[in-house]
Amino acid sequence: MSYAEFEASALRGDFGRREKPRSLWELIPDGVHLPEPEFIDAVSRNLRRGRIVILLVGDGIREGAEQLVEVLQSHA
Numbered sequence: 857m858s859y860a861e862f863e864a865s866a867l868r869g870d871f872g873r874r875e876k877p878r879s880l881w882e883l884i885p886d887g888v889h890l891p892e893p894e895f896i897d898a899v900s901r902n903l904r905r906g907r908i909v910i911l912l913v914g915d916g917i918r919e920g921a922e923q924l925v926e927v928l929q930s931h932a
Contacts, residue, residue: 859900 857865863880877883880899881892890898902908910928 857903859896859903862899862903 866880867876871877879892881895884890884895899908
């Protein structure tokens with residue numbers, strides 16, 4: 857998965873009452889001094905190496921959640 861594909865997938869999520877960010881980099885806290893190009897390079901490198909942790913967080917179990925977990929686990 858490329859960075860662009862990962863970002864597009866992540867940004868399809870529900871951000872609740874928060875305004876939907878235009879990019880993943882916008883989600884980095886202000887205290888972290890990491891230029892956007894370095895962030896994109898680091899995420900891309902870790903995606904390529906398979907070094908990433910994905911958290912699925914919700915306020916309830918929805919239909920299909922178990923299937924989603926199985927798909928993610930099969931690509932671990």
